[in-house]
Amino acid sequence: MARPELNFWFEFASTYSYPAAMRAAPLARANGVALYWRPFLLGAIFKAQGWPTSPFNIYQNKGRYMWRDLERICRELDLPFVRPNPFPQNALLAARVALIGLTDGWGQDYCRAVYRAEFGEGRNIGETATIAQVLTALELNASAILEQAQSEKIKLRLRAETEEAQKLGIFGAPSFVTADGELFWGNDRLEAALAWAKR
Amino acid sequence: MARPELNFWFEFASTYSYPAAMRAAPLARANGVALYWRPFLLGAIFKAQGWPTSPFNIYQNKGRYMWRDLERICRELDLPFVRPNPFPQNALLAARVALIGLTDGWGQDYCRAVYRAEFGEGRNIGETATIAQVLTALELNASAILEQAQSEKIKLRLRAETEEAQKLGIFGAPSFVTADGELFWGNDRLEAALAWAKR
Numbered sequence: 001m002a003r004p005e006l007n008f009w010f011e012f013a014s015t016y017s018y019p020a021a022m023r024a025a026p027l028a029r030a031n032g033v034a035l036y037w038r039p040f041l042l043g044a045i046f047k048a049q050g051w052p053t054s055p056f057n058i059y060q061n062k063g064r065y066m067w068r069d070l071e072r073i074c075r076e077l078d079l080p081f082v083r084p085n086p087f088p089q090n091a092l093l094a095a096r097v098a099l100i101g102l103t104d105g106w107g108q109d110y111c112r113a114v115y116r117a118e119f120g121e122g123r124n125i126g127e128t129a130t131i132a133q134v135l136t137a138l139e140l141n142a143s144a145i146l147e148q149a150q151s152e153k154i155k156l157r158l159r160a161e162t163e164e165a166q167k168l169g170i171f172g173a174p175s176f177v178t179a180d181g182e183l184f185w186g187n188d189r190l191e192a193a194l195a196w197a198k199r
Numbered sequence: 200m201a202r203p204e205l206n207f208w209f210e211f212a213s214t215y216s217y218p219a220a221m222r223a224a225p226l227a228r229a230n231g232v233a234l235y236w237r238p239f240l241l242g243a244i245f246k247a248q249g250w251p252t253s254p255f256n257i258y259q260n261k262g263r264y265m266w267r268d269l270e271r272i273c274r275e276l277d278l279p280f281v282r283p284n285p286f287p288q289n290a291l292l293a294a295r296v297a298l299i300g301l302t303d304g305w306g307q308d309y310c311r312a313v314y315r316a317e318f319g320e321g322r323n324i325g326e327t328a329t330i331a332q333v334l335t336a337l338e339l340n341a342s343a344i345l346e347q348a349q350s351e352k353i354k355l356r357l358r359a360e361t362e363e364a365q366k367l368g369i370f371g372a373p374s375f376v377t378a379d380g381e382l383f384w385g386n387d388r389l390e391a392a393l394a395w396a397k398r
């Protein structure tokens with residue numbers, strides 16, 4: 001039998017993508033599931049639903065609840081948590097760099113480091129300096145990577161990935177999609193998605 | 200130490216309230232938590248958020264996902280599932296009757312029977328005949344109860360409960376609220392809510 005596979009669709013500005021990104025790799029490994037990290041941008045998808053910003057900013061009770069829920073989840077997982085300011089952050093550069101890293105082999109460490117910077121240390125990942133610092137801390141050539149991130153090829157790839165997410169019916173992050181097209185939405189569905197992938 | 204308590208806020212038209220209503224009582228019992236069933240109406244709360252109907256009808260991708268997710272959850276729990284038509288159903292009468300039953304001791308059985316009729320058998324709980332049949336099947340005096348449900352006292356109580364839900368910051372169903380005011384939203388947060396209640 002082929003090794004089970006699961007696509008992990010995430011957006012760096014997404015709050016529940018933070019605990020998901022921290023949990024996904026070890027859980028997938030423990031389940032013998034190959035996990036594909038798929039960064040994308042939620043902005044266009046939210047706009048198509050009539051939301052100019054995060055629904056957590058538009059619907060205040062929902063937003064208030066989410067911050068408290070996320071705080072509880074992070075405490076449970078022993079993850080540091082600082083509420084990002086501004087929220088949501090501009091994740092465009094972070095996502096472009098992730099595409100490079102996920103091809104070059106340092107992507108997963110980079111993704112976790114970006115989430116840690118944003119949600120664990122209160123740094124603004126919308127600033128190029130933050131991404132540069134994250135790359136440098138991973139002993140990577142930040143300036144070369146940042147230049148590559150501005151290439152037409154990478155820009156188009158991120159756009160194509162976001163379109164692919166939309167085609168899959170994805171409307172939020174994190175989302176998990178199995179090889180047979182089952183969609184699971186939310187950090188709390190990671191276990192169910194892994195179980196489905198293994199069926 | 201006092202027995203831990205948990206308020207279970209639910210709405211009969213709410214999809215994820217169905218599995219929650221079926222799971223809540225045995226799980227609470229197993230955890231030694233006193234569970235208070237609190238029916239309320241989501242309509243006013245949705246309207247305050249600018250939604251004239253269920254957000255699952257407004258946001259199509261989210262709606263499509265929810266139906267599939269609910270189907271998977273019901274299969275996992277061995278619960279029958281039929282997609283209600285119309286959706287959402289008018290839960291006003293069902294909720295008023297629930298308030299009577301939860302005072303009189305037959306409320307929990309009634310609530311589960313209403314959910315089963317709606318989501319397990321495809322019956323329309325917005326019709327008085329359906330509620331009458333549910334009551335009769337429980338060997339209750341349907342006509343007396345339906346008359347009581349139209350009393351000013353019961354109408355006002357349901358309105359007060361819905362206002363209380365709003366004050367607690369509830370924006371969806373099912374929601375769970377602990378004695379110290381912690382809010383948990385969603386069928387998938389039942390376990391976390393029970394754990395919090397026992398802290």
